[in-house]
Amino acid sequence: MGFLRRPPVEKRGALIDPDVLAVEKMRRDGADPTVTHRTRHFLYLPGVANAQLAARALKNPTRKIEVDTSARTGYWLVVVEQSMLVTPESIAVLRRQFEAVVQPLGGVYDRWQVEVAGG
Numbered sequence: 558m559g560f561l562r563r564p565p566v567e568k569r570g571a572l573i574d575p576d577v578l579a580v581e582k583m584r585r586d587g588a589d590p591t592v593t594h595r596t597r598h599f600l601y602l603p604g605v606a607n608a609q610l611a612a613r614a615l616k617n618p619t620r621k622i623e624v625d626t627s628a629r630t631g632y633w634l635v636v637v638e639q640s641m642l643v644t645p646e647s648i649a650v651l652r653r654q655f656e657a658v659v660q661p662l663g664g665v666y667d668r669w670q671v672e673v674a675g676g
Contacts, residue, residue, distance in 0.1 A: 576652075577645045579671075588673040593640045595672040596648075600635040600655055601627060602664035608633035614658045632664075643671055 584590055602608040608624045612635050615622060620639045627634040637655070641647055648669060655666045 574645060576648045576669075579669075580643060580645050580648070583643065583671060583673060586673065588643075588671075590642075590644070592642075594643050595638060595640050596643060596651075597670045597672075598637040598639070598651065598655060599667040599669070600637065600659050600664055601629060601632045601667055602635060602659055602662055603631055603633075605633050607662040607664060608635050611635050611658050611662055611664060615655065635659075635664075 580590075583594075588594065600608075600611060602611055605624070612622045612624050615635075615637055617639075620637055622638075623636045625634045625636070639651075641651075651669075652666055659666060
């Protein structure tokens with residue numbers, strides 16, 4: 558099921574958080590870790606009413622939030638865009654915040670993407 562958080566990856570016998578790997582790859586690809594980057598976070602919720610509730614709960618002056626249909630029948634997509642310093646810790650904080658909002662509504666935090674500024 559593609560709508561769940563990706564499991565940790567095993568690397569040399571140890572489990573590595575996929576967010577750590579993504580941030581490492583971002584840096585290897587030339588992204589400056591000391592500047593903010595635009596991130597997009599994808600949340601899936603059952604029904605438009607739940608998607609709108611989640612969007613209102615996550616509303617913040619530093620965020621752009623869109624609610625749209627999704628390819629998954631019965632689920633709506635909430636896309637949260639936010640500029641931030643991208644670290645595994647900052648992603649974890651947002652993940653916890655988003656999950657706290659969507660899980661009681663039957664939704665899931667799927668994944669994040671980053672637009673690399675100047676990289």
